[in-house]
Amino acid sequence: MDAKTTNPLAAHLLGWYDRHHRDLPWRVGPAMQQAGQRANPYHVWLSEVMLQQTTVQAVKPYFQKFLVTWPTVVDLAAAPVEDVMAAWAGLGYYARARNLKRCAEAVANDHGGLFPDTEEGLRTLPGIGDYTAAAIAAIAFDRPAAVMDGNVERVISRLYAISSPLPASKPIMKGKVRELTPIERPGDFAQAMMDLGATICTPKRPACALCPFNGHCLALREFDPENFPLKAPKKQKPLRQGAAFVAVSPEGEIFLRRRPASGLLGGMTEVPNTAWTARQDGGTTADHAPFSADWQSCGTVIHVFTHFELRLTVFRAVTARSSDASGWWEPVDHLEAQALPTVMKKAISVAIPTAFNGADMNSPAMKRKSR
DNA sequence: AAGCCGTGGTA
DNA sequence: TTACCAAGGCT
Numbered sequence: 001m002d003a004k005t006t007n008p009l010a011a012h013l014l015g016w017y018d019r020h021h022r023d024l025p026w027r028v029g030p031a032m033q034q035a036g037q038r039a040n041p042y043h044v045w046l047s048e049v050m051l052q053q054t055t056v057q058a059v060k061p062y063f064q065k066f067l068v069t070w071p072t073v074v075d076l077a078a079a080p081v082e083d084v085m086a087a088w089a090g091l092g093y094y095a096r097a098r099n100l101k102r103c104a105e106a107v108a109n110d111h112g113g114l115f116p117d118t119e120e121g122l123r124t125l126p127g128i129g130d131y132t133a134a135a136i137a138a139i140a141f142d143r144p145a146a147v148m149d150g151n152v153e154r155v156i157s158r159l160y161a162i163s164s165p166l167p168a169s170k171p172i173m174k175g176k177v178r179e180l181t182p183i184e185r186p187g188d189f190a191q192a193m194m195d196l197g198a199t200i201c202t203p204k205r206p207a208c209a210l211c212p213f214n215g216h217c218l219a220l221r222e223f224d225p226e227n228f229p230l231k232a233p234k235k236q237k238p239l240r241q242g243a244a245f246v247a248v249s250p251e252g253e254i255f256l257r258r259r260p261a262s263g264l265l266g267g268m269t270e271v272p273n274t275a276w277t278a279r280q281d282g283g284t285t286a287d288h289a290p291f292s293a294d295w296q297s298c299g300t301v302i303h304v305f306t307h308f309e310l311r312l313t314v315f316r317a318v319t320a321r322s323s324d325a326s327g328w329w330e331p332v333d334h335l336e337a338q339a340l341p342t343v344m345k346k347a348i349s350v351a352i353p354t355a356f357n358g359a360d361m362n363s364p365a366m367k368r369k370s371r
Numbered sequence: 372a373a374g375c376c377g378t379g380g381t382a
Numbered sequence: 383t384t385a386c387c388a389a390g391g392c393t
Binding site: 052058132 | 387388389
Binding site for chain 1: 374375376377378379380381382
Protein backbone atom coordinates (compact mmCIF):
# COMPACT_ATOMS: atom_id res chain seq x y z
CA MET A 1 0.00 0.00 0.00
CA ASP A 2 1.39 3.37 -1.01
CA ALA A 3 1.52 5.71 1.95
CA LYS A 4 1.26 8.74 -0.31
CA THR A 5 -2.00 7.69 -1.87
CA THR A 6 -3.58 5.77 0.98
CA ASN A 7 -3.97 7.44 4.36
CA PRO A 8 -3.39 5.36 7.51
CA LEU A 9 -7.07 5.23 8.45
CA ALA A 10 -8.10 3.93 5.01
CA ALA A 11 -5.26 1.40 4.97
CA HIS A 12 -6.30 0.15 8.39
CA LEU A 13 -9.92 -0.21 7.30
CA LEU A 14 -8.91 -2.07 4.13
CA GLY A 15 -6.95 -4.52 6.26
CA TRP A 16 -10.06 -5.10 8.35
CA TYR A 17 -12.13 -5.54 5.16
CA ASP A 18 -9.74 -8.18 3.83
CA ARG A 19 -10.44 -10.25 6.93
CA HIS A 20 -14.06 -9.44 7.75
CA HIS A 21 -15.85 -8.44 4.53
CA ARG A 22 -19.28 -9.86 3.85
CA ASP A 23 -19.72 -12.29 0.97
CA LEU A 24 -22.61 -10.99 -1.14
CA PRO A 25 -23.98 -12.30 -4.46
CA TRP A 26 -23.17 -9.09 -6.38
CA ARG A 27 -19.76 -8.62 -4.84
CA VAL A 28 -16.27 -9.66 -6.01
CA GLY A 29 -14.24 -10.09 -2.85
CA PRO A 30 -10.66 -8.90 -2.32
CA ALA A 31 -9.16 -12.32 -3.04
CA MET A 32 -10.94 -12.71 -6.36
CA GLN A 33 -9.93 -9.18 -7.36
CA GLN A 34 -6.36 -10.10 -6.52
CA ALA A 35 -6.80 -12.97 -8.98
CA GLY A 36 -7.80 -10.47 -11.65
CA GLN A 37 -11.58 -10.72 -11.48
CA ARG A 38 -13.58 -7.50 -11.87
CA ALA A 39 -17.05 -6.58 -10.66
CA ASN A 40 -19.71 -6.66 -13.39
CA PRO A 41 -21.10 -3.10 -13.79
CA TYR A 42 -24.57 -4.45 -14.56
CA HIS A 43 -24.56 -6.49 -11.37
CA VAL A 44 -23.24 -3.57 -9.33
CA TRP A 45 -25.85 -1.19 -10.73
CA LEU A 46 -28.74 -3.63 -10.27
CA SER A 47 -27.74 -4.38 -6.68
CA GLU A 48 -27.18 -0.73 -5.78
CA VAL A 49 -30.62 0.32 -7.04
CA MET A 50 -32.29 -2.59 -5.23
CA LEU A 51 -30.39 -1.75 -2.04
CA GLN A 52 -31.63 1.84 -1.92
CA GLN A 53 -33.42 2.06 1.45
CA THR A 54 -33.73 -1.73 1.37
CA THR A 55 -32.04 -4.45 3.43
CA VAL A 56 -29.52 -6.94 2.02
CA GLN A 57 -31.75 -9.81 3.08
CA ALA A 58 -34.74 -8.46 1.16
CA VAL A 59 -32.67 -7.81 -1.95
CA LYS A 60 -30.92 -11.18 -2.34
CA PRO A 61 -33.78 -13.22 -3.88
CA TYR A 62 -34.83 -10.36 -6.16
CA PHE A 63 -31.27 -9.88 -7.39
CA GLN A 64 -30.97 -13.57 -8.26
CA LYS A 65 -34.37 -13.60 -9.98
CA PHE A 66 -33.55 -10.54 -12.10
CA LEU A 67 -30.19 -11.96 -13.22
CA VAL A 68 -31.75 -15.27 -14.23
CA THR A 69 -34.55 -13.53 -16.12
CA TRP A 70 -32.43 -10.77 -17.66
CA PRO A 71 -28.74 -11.81 -17.76
CA THR A 72 -27.57 -8.54 -19.32
CA VAL A 73 -28.64 -4.90 -19.27
CA VAL A 74 -29.62 -5.28 -22.93
CA ASP A 75 -32.00 -8.08 -21.99
CA LEU A 76 -33.54 -5.89 -19.32
CA ALA A 77 -33.87 -3.00 -21.77
CA ALA A 78 -35.82 -5.26 -24.14
CA ALA A 79 -38.19 -6.58 -21.45
CA PRO A 80 -41.85 -5.46 -21.24
CA VAL A 81 -42.14 -2.92 -18.43
CA GLU A 82 -45.07 -4.89 -16.96
CA ASP A 83 -42.76 -7.88 -16.51
CA VAL A 84 -40.21 -5.72 -14.71
CA MET A 85 -42.88 -4.26 -12.41
CA ALA A 86 -44.21 -7.76 -11.65
CA ALA A 87 -40.70 -9.01 -10.86
CA TRP A 88 -40.14 -5.99 -8.58
CA ALA A 89 -43.47 -6.41 -6.74
CA GLY A 90 -42.88 -6.62 -2.98
CA LEU A 91 -39.60 -4.70 -2.94
CA GLY A 92 -41.29 -1.30 -2.59
CA TYR A 93 -40.42 2.17 -3.88
CA TYR A 94 -41.75 1.25 -7.31
CA ALA A 95 -40.37 4.36 -9.02
CA ARG A 96 -37.07 2.50 -8.75
CA ALA A 97 -38.38 -0.23 -11.07
CA ARG A 98 -39.69 2.27 -13.61
CA ASN A 99 -36.35 4.12 -13.55
CA LEU A 100 -34.46 0.83 -13.69
CA LYS A 101 -36.16 0.02 -16.97
CA ARG A 102 -35.57 3.54 -18.33
CA CYS A 103 -31.93 3.41 -17.29
CA ALA A 104 -31.42 0.03 -18.98
CA GLU A 105 -32.91 1.45 -22.19
CA ALA A 106 -30.59 4.46 -22.03
CA VAL A 107 -27.53 2.26 -21.53
CA ALA A 108 -28.58 -0.09 -24.33
CA ASN A 109 -29.60 2.59 -26.81
CA ASP A 110 -27.33 5.55 -26.04
CA HIS A 111 -24.21 3.90 -24.62
CA GLY A 112 -23.82 0.78 -26.73
CA GLY A 113 -24.89 -1.48 -23.88
CA LEU A 114 -22.03 -0.32 -21.64
CA PHE A 115 -22.46 1.71 -18.46
CA PRO A 116 -20.64 5.06 -18.33
CA ASP A 117 -17.42 4.57 -16.34
CA THR A 118 -17.37 7.94 -14.56
CA GLU A 119 -19.40 9.40 -11.70
CA GLU A 120 -20.58 12.29 -13.89
CA GLY A 121 -21.65 10.01 -16.72
CA LEU A 122 -23.54 7.69 -14.40
CA ARG A 123 -25.20 10.60 -12.60
CA THR A 124 -27.14 11.54 -15.78
CA LEU A 125 -29.00 8.20 -15.87
CA PRO A 126 -32.53 7.73 -14.41
CA GLY A 127 -32.59 6.43 -10.84
CA ILE A 128 -28.88 7.08 -10.29
CA GLY A 129 -28.31 9.85 -7.75
CA ASP A 130 -25.22 11.06 -5.89
CA TYR A 131 -24.78 7.91 -3.84
CA THR A 132 -25.39 5.33 -6.57
CA ALA A 133 -23.23 7.12 -9.15
CA ALA A 134 -20.31 7.23 -6.71
CA ALA A 135 -20.83 3.61 -5.66
CA ILE A 136 -20.86 2.24 -9.21
CA ALA A 137 -17.90 4.42 -10.23
CA ALA A 138 -15.86 3.20 -7.26
CA ILE A 139 -16.90 -0.46 -7.12
CA ALA A 140 -17.21 -1.27 -10.84
CA PHE A 141 -14.71 1.19 -12.34
CA ASP A 142 -12.15 1.77 -9.59
CA ARG A 143 -12.75 5.53 -9.51
CA PRO A 144 -11.87 7.30 -6.23
CA ALA A 145 -15.42 8.62 -5.77
CA ALA A 146 -16.65 9.67 -2.34
CA VAL A 147 -19.38 7.14 -1.50
CA MET A 148 -21.74 8.22 1.26
CA ASP A 149 -24.86 6.33 2.27
CA GLY A 150 -26.61 5.97 5.62
CA ASN A 151 -23.92 3.59 6.91
CA VAL A 152 -21.11 5.94 5.97
CA GLU A 153 -22.95 8.88 7.54
CA ARG A 154 -23.18 6.97 10.80
CA VAL A 155 -19.53 5.93 10.78
CA ILE A 156 -18.28 9.41 9.87
CA SER A 157 -20.57 11.20 12.32
CA ARG A 158 -19.15 9.04 15.13
CA LEU A 159 -15.54 9.06 13.99
CA TYR A 160 -15.52 12.87 14.03
CA ALA A 161 -18.34 13.42 16.55
CA ILE A 162 -20.19 15.66 14.09
CA SER A 163 -22.24 17.98 16.28
CA SER A 164 -24.78 19.25 13.73
CA PRO A 165 -27.88 17.21 12.82
CA LEU A 166 -28.71 15.47 9.54
CA PRO A 167 -29.47 16.33 6.80
CA ALA A 168 -27.73 19.70 7.18
CA SER A 169 -24.47 17.99 8.18
CA LYS A 170 -24.21 16.00 4.94
CA PRO A 171 -21.81 18.36 3.10
CA ILE A 172 -19.43 18.36 6.07
CA MET A 173 -19.47 14.57 6.25
CA LYS A 174 -19.07 14.26 2.48
CA GLY A 175 -15.90 16.34 2.77
CA LYS A 176 -14.55 13.94 5.39
CA VAL A 177 -15.32 10.95 3.15
CA ARG A 178 -13.55 12.67 0.26
CA GLU A 179 -10.45 13.13 2.44
CA LEU A 180 -10.49 9.50 3.55
CA THR A 181 -11.16 7.84 0.20
CA PRO A 182 -7.91 6.29 -1.09
CA ILE A 183 -6.64 6.26 -4.68
CA GLU A 184 -5.95 2.56 -4.29
CA ARG A 185 -8.96 0.26 -3.86
CA PRO A 186 -11.63 2.99 -3.60
CA GLY A 187 -14.37 0.42 -4.28
CA ASP A 188 -13.23 -1.82 -1.46
CA PHE A 189 -12.93 1.20 0.79
CA ALA A 190 -16.54 2.18 0.09
CA GLN A 191 -17.77 -1.34 0.69
CA ALA A 192 -15.62 -1.57 3.82
CA MET A 193 -17.22 1.57 5.24
CA MET A 194 -20.67 0.15 4.54
CA ASP A 195 -19.80 -3.28 5.99
CA LEU A 196 -18.45 -1.54 9.07
CA GLY A 197 -21.68 0.44 9.45
CA ALA A 198 -23.81 -2.66 8.89
CA THR A 199 -21.97 -5.07 11.18
CA ILE A 200 -19.98 -3.08 13.79
CA CYS A 201 -20.94 0.59 13.80
CA THR A 202 -24.65 -0.22 14.06
CA PRO A 203 -27.39 2.28 14.99
CA LYS A 204 -28.01 0.61 18.37
CA ARG A 205 -25.41 -0.98 20.62
CA PRO A 206 -22.42 -0.66 18.28
CA ALA A 207 -19.65 -3.23 18.81
CA CYS A 208 -16.95 -0.65 19.44
CA ALA A 209 -14.62 -3.24 21.00
CA LEU A 210 -14.35 -4.93 17.59
CA CYS A 211 -14.07 -1.73 15.54
CA PRO A 212 -10.88 -1.01 13.58
CA PHE A 213 -11.49 2.69 14.28
CA ASN A 214 -11.88 2.37 18.06
CA GLY A 215 -8.54 4.06 18.64
CA HIS A 216 -9.52 7.04 16.48
CA CYS A 217 -13.25 7.50 17.15
CA LEU A 218 -14.00 10.84 18.78
CA ALA A 219 -17.56 9.86 19.72
CA LEU A 220 -16.21 6.80 21.54
CA ARG A 221 -13.58 8.81 23.37
CA GLU A 222 -15.66 11.83 24.34
CA PHE A 223 -19.36 10.89 24.11
CA ASP A 224 -21.72 7.94 23.56
CA PRO A 225 -21.45 6.73 19.95
CA GLU A 226 -25.08 5.58 20.03
CA ASN A 227 -26.15 9.22 20.13
CA PHE A 228 -24.67 9.80 16.66
CA PRO A 229 -25.60 10.85 14.06
CA LEU A 230 -27.77 13.69 15.37
CA LYS A 231 -31.00 13.92 13.40
CA ALA A 232 -33.71 16.49 12.88
CA PRO A 233 -36.96 15.41 14.58
CA LYS A 234 -39.44 13.60 12.33
CA LYS A 235 -43.17 14.09 11.98
CA GLN A 236 -45.65 11.44 13.01
CA LYS A 237 -47.67 9.53 10.44
CA PRO A 238 -51.32 10.45 9.88
CA LEU A 239 -54.00 7.75 9.56
CA ARG A 240 -55.89 7.35 6.30
CA GLN A 241 -58.85 5.10 5.61
CA GLY A 242 -60.46 3.53 2.58
CA ALA A 243 -62.19 0.48 1.19
CA ALA A 244 -61.05 -2.21 -1.23
CA PHE A 245 -63.33 -4.37 -3.35
CA VAL A 246 -62.48 -7.93 -4.31
CA ALA A 247 -64.86 -9.14 -7.03
CA VAL A 248 -64.73 -12.85 -7.82
CA SER A 249 -66.42 -14.46 -10.80
CA PRO A 250 -68.01 -17.95 -10.68
CA GLU A 251 -65.11 -19.04 -12.90
CA GLY A 252 -62.63 -18.11 -10.16
CA GLU A 253 -61.35 -14.86 -11.60
CA ILE A 254 -60.72 -11.57 -9.82
CA PHE A 255 -61.21 -8.04 -11.15
CA LEU A 256 -57.98 -6.01 -11.31
CA ARG A 257 -56.97 -2.55 -12.46
CA ARG A 258 -53.74 -0.74 -13.28
CA ARG A 259 -52.82 2.25 -11.12
CA PRO A 260 -51.74 5.54 -12.72
CA ALA A 261 -48.14 5.51 -13.92
CA SER A 262 -46.85 7.95 -11.30
CA GLY A 263 -47.41 8.59 -7.62
CA LEU A 264 -48.11 6.10 -4.86
CA LEU A 265 -47.65 2.51 -6.13
CA GLY A 266 -47.39 4.01 -9.61
CA GLY A 267 -47.87 1.55 -12.47
CA MET A 268 -48.70 -1.32 -10.13
CA THR A 269 -51.78 -3.57 -10.15
CA GLU A 270 -54.65 -3.07 -7.70
CA VAL A 271 -58.14 -4.22 -6.80
CA PRO A 272 -60.72 -1.42 -7.04
CA ASN A 273 -60.59 0.85 -4.01
CA THR A 274 -61.75 4.20 -2.76
CA ALA A 275 -59.58 7.24 -2.34
CA TRP A 276 -57.54 6.95 0.85
CA THR A 277 -58.67 9.85 2.96
CA ALA A 278 -57.65 11.31 6.27
CA ARG A 279 -61.36 11.58 7.18
CA GLN A 280 -62.45 9.22 9.92
CA ASP A 281 -66.14 9.19 9.02
CA GLY A 282 -66.49 7.81 5.50
CA GLY A 283 -65.01 6.14 2.47
CA THR A 284 -65.10 2.74 4.09
CA THR A 285 -68.57 1.60 3.05
CA ALA A 286 -69.84 -0.46 0.13
CA ASP A 287 -71.60 2.51 -1.51
CA HIS A 288 -68.23 3.40 -3.00
CA ALA A 289 -67.93 0.09 -4.87
CA PRO A 290 -66.86 0.17 -8.54
CA PHE A 291 -70.07 -1.60 -9.59
CA SER A 292 -73.13 -2.88 -7.78
CA ALA A 293 -72.97 -6.39 -6.39
CA ASP A 294 -73.69 -8.23 -3.17
CA TRP A 295 -70.72 -6.74 -1.32
CA GLN A 296 -69.91 -8.36 2.00
CA SER A 297 -67.48 -6.86 4.46
CA CYS A 298 -64.85 -9.49 5.18
CA GLY A 299 -62.12 -7.81 7.17
CA THR A 300 -59.64 -4.99 7.62
CA VAL A 301 -56.09 -4.47 6.47
CA ILE A 302 -53.58 -2.26 8.27
CA HIS A 303 -50.65 -1.18 6.14
CA VAL A 304 -47.94 1.34 6.95
CA PHE A 305 -46.51 3.44 4.14
CA THR A 306 -43.61 5.84 4.40
CA HIS A 307 -45.68 8.87 5.31
CA PHE A 308 -49.09 7.55 6.41
CA GLU A 309 -50.79 4.53 7.91
CA LEU A 310 -53.68 2.97 5.99
CA ARG A 311 -56.74 1.18 7.39
CA LEU A 312 -58.47 -0.59 4.54
CA THR A 313 -61.93 -2.17 4.88
CA VAL A 314 -62.17 -5.13 2.50
CA PHE A 315 -65.37 -6.13 0.71
CA ARG A 316 -65.96 -9.30 -1.29
CA ALA A 317 -68.65 -10.22 -3.82
CA VAL A 318 -69.25 -13.11 -6.19
CA THR A 319 -70.49 -11.57 -9.38
CA ALA A 320 -70.89 -12.47 -13.03
CA ARG A 321 -67.86 -11.57 -15.09
CA SER A 322 -68.84 -8.26 -16.69
CA SER A 323 -66.96 -6.34 -19.33
CA ASP A 324 -65.42 -3.26 -17.76
CA ALA A 325 -62.91 -1.20 -19.69
CA SER A 326 -61.31 0.13 -16.50
CA GLY A 327 -59.65 -3.21 -15.75
CA TRP A 328 -59.53 -6.93 -16.46
CA TRP A 329 -60.42 -10.29 -14.96
CA GLU A 330 -57.50 -12.45 -13.85
CA PRO A 331 -57.61 -16.11 -12.69
CA VAL A 332 -57.02 -16.24 -8.94
CA ASP A 333 -54.43 -18.98 -9.41
CA HIS A 334 -52.41 -16.68 -11.67
CA LEU A 335 -51.93 -13.76 -9.30
CA GLU A 336 -48.24 -14.48 -8.65
CA ALA A 337 -47.39 -13.13 -12.11
CA GLN A 338 -49.12 -9.81 -11.37
CA ALA A 339 -47.46 -6.58 -10.23
CA LEU A 340 -49.37 -6.58 -6.95
CA PRO A 341 -47.88 -4.45 -4.15
CA THR A 342 -47.97 -5.92 -0.67
CA VAL A 343 -50.97 -3.89 0.50
CA MET A 344 -53.03 -5.33 -2.38
CA LYS A 345 -51.90 -8.88 -1.62
CA LYS A 346 -53.00 -8.35 1.96
CA ALA A 347 -56.44 -7.12 0.86
CA ILE A 348 -56.92 -10.03 -1.54
CA SER A 349 -55.79 -12.48 1.14
CA VAL A 350 -58.45 -11.19 3.50
CA ALA A 351 -61.16 -11.78 0.87
CA ILE A 352 -59.67 -14.99 -0.55
CA PRO A 353 -57.54 -16.68 2.14
CA THR A 354 -56.19 -19.26 -0.33
CA ALA A 355 -55.14 -16.72 -2.99
CA PHE A 356 -51.47 -16.73 -2.06
CA ASN A 357 -51.13 -20.19 -0.57
CA GLY A 358 -47.58 -20.91 0.49
CA ALA A 359 -46.65 -17.25 0.34
CA ASP A 360 -45.95 -14.90 3.22
CA MET A 361 -49.49 -13.57 3.27
CA ASN A 362 -50.60 -16.34 5.61
CA SER A 363 -47.69 -15.96 8.00
CA PRO A 364 -48.52 -15.18 11.63
CA ALA A 365 -46.99 -11.73 11.20
CA MET A 366 -49.22 -11.01 8.24
CA LYS A 367 -52.35 -12.34 9.96
CA ARG A 368 -51.72 -10.13 12.94
CA LYS A 369 -51.96 -7.10 10.67
CA SER A 370 -55.36 -8.14 9.33
CA ARG A 371 -58.58 -8.60 11.26
C1' DA B 372 -36.13 22.00 -0.46
C1' DA B 373 -39.07 19.57 1.99
C1' DG B 374 -42.41 16.14 0.95
C1' DC B 375 -43.30 12.02 -1.51
C1' DC B 376 -42.27 7.24 -2.16
C1' DG B 377 -42.83 0.51 0.48
C1' DT B 378 -41.62 -3.05 2.99
C1' DG B 379 -40.03 -6.12 6.54
C1' DG B 380 -36.87 -6.83 10.43
C1' DT B 381 -35.38 -5.49 14.96
C1' DA B 382 -35.29 -4.18 19.89
C1' DT C 383 -46.29 -2.30 21.05
C1' DT C 384 -44.21 1.22 19.12
C1' DA C 385 -40.43 3.25 16.99
C1' DC C 386 -36.75 3.05 14.20
C1' DC C 387 -34.70 2.36 9.97
C1' DA C 388 -32.12 -0.13 5.57
C1' DA C 389 -26.29 0.47 0.01
C1' DG C 390 -31.75 7.17 -1.65
C1' DG C 391 -33.88 9.55 -5.75
C1' DC C 392 -37.15 12.65 -7.64
C1' DT C 393 -39.76 16.84 -7.81
